[in-house]
Amino acid sequence: MNRQAVLKSLSSRFQGDILDVFDKSPRRVFMEIKPSAVVPIARYVFRDLGARFNIATGTDMRTHMEILYHFTFEEIDLLVSLRVKLSAQKPEIESLTPISEAFNWIEREMAELLGINFRGHPEMKRLLLSKAWPEKVHPLRRDYKEWDKNAVRNRGLT
Amino acid sequence: MKLPKIRELLEAVKALVVGPYTSRFPRKPHVPFKSFRGQPQFNEDFCVGCLACEEVCPAGAIGHNDAVSGGKAVRTIYHYTDTCIFCGECEAACIADHKGIKLSTEWDLAFFDRNRAFESIDRDLVTCERCGAVVAARRHLQWITDRLGELAFSSPTLYQTKLKELGLIDDNPAAVHRENARSDRLKTLCAHCRRQTTAGA
Amino acid sequence: MKKTIIPIGPYHPLQEEPEYFTLTVDGETVVDIDAEIGYNHRGIEKLSELKNFDQSTFVIERICGICSTSHPYAYVRALEDIAGVEVPPRARYIRTIIAEGERLHSHLLWLGLAGHFLGYNTVYMWAWKLREEILDVMEIVSGNRNNYAMFRPGGVRRDINPDDIPIVLKKIKKIVPTLTMLHKAVRDDPVLHARTKGIGVLTKEESINFSALGPTSRASGVARDVRKDTVYGAYHEMDWKMIVTENGDVFDKVVVRMLEMLETIKILQYCFTHLPAGPIDSGLKGIPAGEGIGTHEAPRGETFHYVRSDGTNRPVRHKVRAPTFMNLPTYKATVKGSQLADAVIILAAIDPCYCCTERMAIRDPGGKRLFDGRELVALSQRKSKLVQEQLGIRELPLDALGQVAP
Numbered sequence: 001m002n003r004q005a006v007l008k009s010l011s012s013r014f015q016g017d018i019l020d021v022f023d024k025s026p027r028r029v030f031m032e033i034k035p036s037a038v039v040p041i042a043r044y045v046f047r048d049l050g051a052r053f054n055i056a057t058g059t060d061m062r063t064h065m066e067i068l069y070h071f072t073f074e075e076i077d078l079l080v081s082l083r084v085k086l087s088a089q090k091p092e093i094e095s096l097t098p099i100s101e102a103f104n105w106i107e108r109e110m111a112e113l114l115g116i117n118f119r120g121h122p123e124m125k126r127l128l129l130s131k132a133w134p135e136k137v138h139p140l141r142r143d144y145k146e147w148d149k150n151a152v153r154n155r156g157l158t
Numbered sequence: 159m160k161l162p163k164i165r166e167l168l169e170a171v172k173a174l175v176v177g178p179y180t181s182r183f184p185r186k187p188h189v190p191f192k193s194f195r196g197q198p199q200f201n202e203d204f205c206v207g208c209l210a211c212e213e214v215c216p217a218g219a220i221g222h223n224d225a226v227s228g229g230k231a232v233r234t235i236y237h238y239t240d241t242c243i244f245c246g247e248c249e250a251a252c253i254a255d256h257k258g259i260k261l262s263t264e265w266d267l268a269f270f271d272r273n274r275a276f277e278s279i280d281r282d283l284v285t286c287e288r289c290g291a292v293v294a295a296r297r298h299l300q301w302i303t304d305r306l307g308e309l310a311f312s313s314p315t316l317y318q319t320k321l322k323e324l325g326l327i328d329d330n331p332a333a334v335h336r337e338n339a340r341s342d343r344l345k346t347l348c349a350h351c352r353r354q355t356t357a358g359a
Numbered sequence: 360m361k362k363t364i365i366p367i368g369p370y371h372p373l374q375e376e377p378e379y380f381t382l383t384v385d386g387e388t389v390v391d392i393d394a395e396i397g398y399n400h401r402g403i404e405k406l407s408e409l410k411n412f413d414q415s416t417f418v419i420e421r422i423c424g425i426c427s428t429s430h431p432y433a434y435v436r437a438l439e440d441i442a443g444v445e446v447p448p449r450a451r452y453i454r455t456i457i458a459e460g461e462r463l464h465s466h467l468l469w470l471g472l473a474g475h476f477l478g479y480n481t482v483y484m485w486a487w488k489l490r491e492e493i494l495d496v497m498e499i500v501s502g503n504r505n506n507y508a509m510f511r512p513g514g515v516r517r518d519i520n521p522d523d524i525p526i527v528l529k530k531i532k533k534i535v536p537t538l539t540m541l542h543k544a545v546r547d548d549p550v551l552h553a554r555t556k557g558i559g560v561l562t563k564e565e566s567i568n569f570s571a572l573g574p575t576s577r578a579s580g581v582a583r584d585v586r587k588d589t590v591y592g593a594y595h596e597m598d599w600k601m602i603v604t605e606n607g608d609v610f611d612k613v614v615v616r617m618l619e620m621l622e623t624i625k626i627l628q629y630c631f632t633h634l635p636a637g638p639i640d641s642g643l644k645g646i647p648a649g650e651g652i653g654t655h656e657a658p659r660g661e662t663f664h665y666v667r668s669d670g671t672n673r674p675v676r677h678k679v680r681a682p683t684f685m686n687l688p689t690y691k692a693t694v695k696g697s698q699l700a701d702a703v704i705i706l707a708a709i710d711p712c713y714c715c716t717e718r719m720a721i722r723d724p725g726g727k728r729l730f731d732g733r734e735l736v737a738l739s740q741r742k743s744k745l746v747q748e749q750l751g752i753r754e755l756p757l758d759a760l761g762q763v764a765p
Contacts (some may be wrong), residue, residue: 027589028440028652052583053570054654055685057665057678068665070652074588079652101688102570106680128397139405165540169485179491191495193520195502216414245417245508250516261502 003076006049010080014041030068032083035093038069041082043099045071051080053102058110060142065091065116086116095121113140188265195244196264198237200279205258207233207281207295211248217241220248224283224292231283233295239267240275253301284319286348288355293348296323315346362390365699367706369398378687380706384699392694392702394687407677412438412512412646412668419664419679420506425468428461429657430679431510433664436591436653438512441668444643448593448635450514455593456630457501457509458655459623463534464493465658466616466623469710470541473613476704477554478740482541489537492530499523513643524631531627538624542617553746555610559693559705562607569689572682573660574615575709579607585656597629609708616710645672657682659710683709700742 007029011018017037022030033041045051054070069082086093095118096103107118108127115138118124129139137147181188190196198211212220212235219241223234237259244261252258269275281295293299296319303310303320310316321327342355363384369377377398383391403422407415419430432454439446446454467490474482494504500519501507509515545551561571566579576583584601586594602618604611648670655662660682667676686709693705 024650025440025443030650050567052567054661054663055665055678055680057676059667059676070663070665072588074583077589081652100568100570101691102568102685105684105688126397128400130397130400139402166481166544169537169540170481173485173488179488191499191502193499193502193523195508214413216410216417243417243421243506243508244503246502246516247413247417 001049001073001076003078006073006076006078006080009049010041010045013044017041027077028079028081030081030083032085035084035086038082038084039094039096039099042069042096042103045080045082046099049073053100054079056103056106056110058114058116058140060088060114060140062088062142064088065114067093067110067116069096091116092119093117094119097121112138114138115141190263190265192263194263194265195246196262197239197244197267197277198242198246198248198259199262199264200235200237200259200277201257202279203257204254205235205279205281206254206297206301207235207279207283208253208298208301209235210251210253211235211259214247214251216245216247217243219243226283226285226290226292231285231292233281233283233292234278235281236276236278238276240269240272284315284346286351287345288342288347288351291348291350293346314344315352318346361385367702369395380690382694382699382702387698387700389694389697389699389702392690394690396687404677404679407679408674411672412674415674415677416510416512417508419677420508420510422679422681424505425465426461426657426659426662426681427506428457428510429655429662430664430681432458432655433653433657433662434666434677435510435512436655437651437664437666438646438653438668439643440651440653441646441649441666442512442643442651444513444641446514447638447641449518449637450639450641451591452593452630452634453509453515453519453639456519456627457497457507458592459626459630460493460497460500461507462658463620463623463627464490464497465710466620467493469616469658469707470613473704473707476707476736476739477551478743479551482544485537485541489534492534496527496530499527511640512646514638514640518639519634524634528628528631531624531631535621535624538617538620542621545613545617549750550743550746551613552610553750554701554743555613555704556608557606558609558701559697559708560606560608561689561693565689565692566607569692570685571660571689572685573656573658574612574619575660575686575689577601577603578611578615580605583661585654585661589654591655593630594626597626597633599626609704612708646670659683660686686710700738703736703739 003026007021010031011021014033014037017034017040018031019034020032022032024030046053051071051073054072056067056069059066059068065086065088067084067086069084071080071082072078073080084093091114093116095107097107097118098120104121104123105127107121108124110116111118111121111124112126112129115136126133134147138144209222212222219238221236221238223236225232225234246261248259249256249261252260267275281297284293284296284299285291286293293315299316299319300323303316306316310320318327342351347355365382365384366379367382368379379395379398381393381395382389403418406418410418416431416434419434420427422430467486471483471486471490474480474486497507498504500523501509501517509517561575561579563580565571566576566581571579571581572583580603582601582603586592587601599622602615602622604615646668648668650665650667653664653666662682663678663680665676665678666674669675689709690706694702697705
């Protein structure tokens with residue numbers, strides 16, 4: 001399977017769900033998809049096309065919350081990033097953990113660092129932050145404010 | 159299974175003869191390789207006090223303090239050995255031909271008291287004659303003047319610093335003039351006052 | 360059925376970064392395992408957003424002490440992906456040298472510790488002795504044993520002094536015979552076979568399912584190596600083999616790493632002898648707005664960096680994914696059903712980085728019993744002894760000899 005075939009099979013199969021395709025370079029393709037279609041597309045890419053799941057990256061873009069799911073096709077050296085845009089107030093998306101164990105930890109990480117709700121995640125608990133970290137405080141959000149009054153940040157010099 | 163063990167035995171004998179890889183450190187002083195990146199050290203002769211090193215330091219290991227007291231202004235630049243990561247960015251960014259702060263091969267940096275884990279350098283500052291604010295380090299202004307050449311004579315702050323260094327003037331000539339509307343222009347001024355006196359705002 | 364819960368961690372000699380495993384055991388068999396991470400979460404992604412692109416290189420260099428070049432490598436590749444710059448050949452070669460030197464010392468460190476867990480302290484001492492040679496090479500080349508501070512978006516920061524190359528090549532050459540000897544010793548040691556063959560098997564399907572990376576996946580027959588898959592560095596300009604084995608057990612993971620070290624030495628020797636002349640920096644000034652992805656094959660697998668820039672001098676988002684993040688969850692497939700004495704070496708086989716501190720608690724439902732982390736290592740070592748006796752091998756004087764020397 002070559003590069004064209006991968007992109008063609010994706011765009012023909014999920015015609016209505018792919019909102020935008022940005023062909024950045026021969027090795028990078030960014031695809032914006034509907035949040036509702038993330039499970040079938042991810043399953044197709046991961047299971048049927050045999051791509052390797054790199055990681056997902058969540059970003060708070062102020063106007064919206066964005067998740068990029070990165071998949072690598074190793075044989076053809078192509079990295080496809082599926083972009084979903086979620087609402088900034090109540091970010092919520094279907095969990096991909098039922099497809100594969102590989103999605104488990106990163107979804108837990110995004111949930112605590114960005115406050116994205118993954119529906120149907122089998123073991124949603126904290127991954128990175130300590131137990132002393134307050135609830136509902138998500139450090140990678142843009143509106144994050146330092147909550148620890150005792151933290152020392154400089155040595156008294158400018 | 160006995161035979162393959164011979165090659166391991168050989169290695170063991172070799173290890174016994176050659177001895178350990180580590181040096182006999184406390185008894186024999188350790189000499190690092192020439193390229194070793196050790197503690198950055200200020201150079202009294204070259205540092206101009208421009209703070210470029212502080213600007214680029216990724217660890218925030220370089221800080222400064224400007225003290226103005228009794229008409230004498232001094233900038234103290236600190237380098238904290240315990241925060242330093244020995245990356246060499248300060249040396250790379252140093253405007254004084256990469257000589258103002260330089261990585262040494264000094265590696266013995268243990269301290270009993272963390273508060274003493276720093277070294278510092280003092281640089282004289284030039285202050286604004288109108289408001290008293292800090293303009294820049296004296297040697298930094300001289301460095302700029304040298305680079306600008308004759309163009310430096312467009313700025314009284316620069317050429318007066320230079321002329322003072324050369325011993326051609328002993329004090330600001332404008333300061334001995336009567337205070338009048340235009341004398342401001344010939345004074346050593348900070349950027350803010352320079353704008354105010356020039357634009358007349 | 361009475362079950363015992365055994366916590367490993369947060370501080371344990373197996374782990375470079377503190378992790379906390381809860382093993383549920385039934386007798387000697389592990390029936391369930393769970394992991395808690397985050398003891399070493401330092402908010403580097405957030406910190407990186409507060410520093411400029413150049414300074415971030417040093418922040419992320421300190422994500423890991425052992426793979427201190429993998430992260431900067433992936434990061435600068437992400438920035439070069441945004442800016443679309445070509446790295447000059449000499450810089451590519453220097454980058455490859457640093458990355459491969461790091462792989463060599465990382466694998467040697469792992470080999471030493473794996474030997475220690477199995478009760479082969481001689482291997483431990485010898486592997487770490489070899490590691491000193493390569494750390495000296497790195498010190499000559501970059502100025503430090505770790506944290507090389509060589510990478511810059513668009514090139515490298517320091518050049519290699521041509522006078523150093525003969526010294527460096529001599530040091531690398533010195534490693535080869537001992538390494539070959541160690542490799543052969545691993546290959547035909549009956550105790551090692553008994554302890555590691557068929558233990559902690561990660562099947563090919565599971566490996567793909569977990570998206571496992573690096574030697575962990577290559578031992579399971581998944582040919583996955585960023586150095587081969589993507590064109591970067593100097594890897595495609597020379598001849599080297601990707602080591603893939605089929606069984607996926609601990610033994611194969613040892614073999615993959617051992618053979619990989621020999622390949623790495625080949626790459627290093629080629630790079631030092633064929634170092635092209637030319638500039639070491641492409642003079643990249645400023646990062647334009649955009650998104651970039653950089654990957655690099657770290658000693659433990661693919662490191663993944665995603666950087667988003669808005670045209671200022673700081674990243675809007677910088678995502679770091681270390682290989683252990685994908686490799687560690689494979690414990691779910693490998694540890695279950697194994698024996699407690701094997702759990703240590705299975706967890707160590709994925710090379711989840713190591714930590715020097717040791718502390719572990721064994722807790723049974725009734726009360727709480729806290730004791731030293733040496734206990735579990737001792738348990739593993741005792742098993743090796745037992746296997747030795749069963750195989751009719753007496754304690755060789757070799758071990759005593761080897762331990763006198765260091």
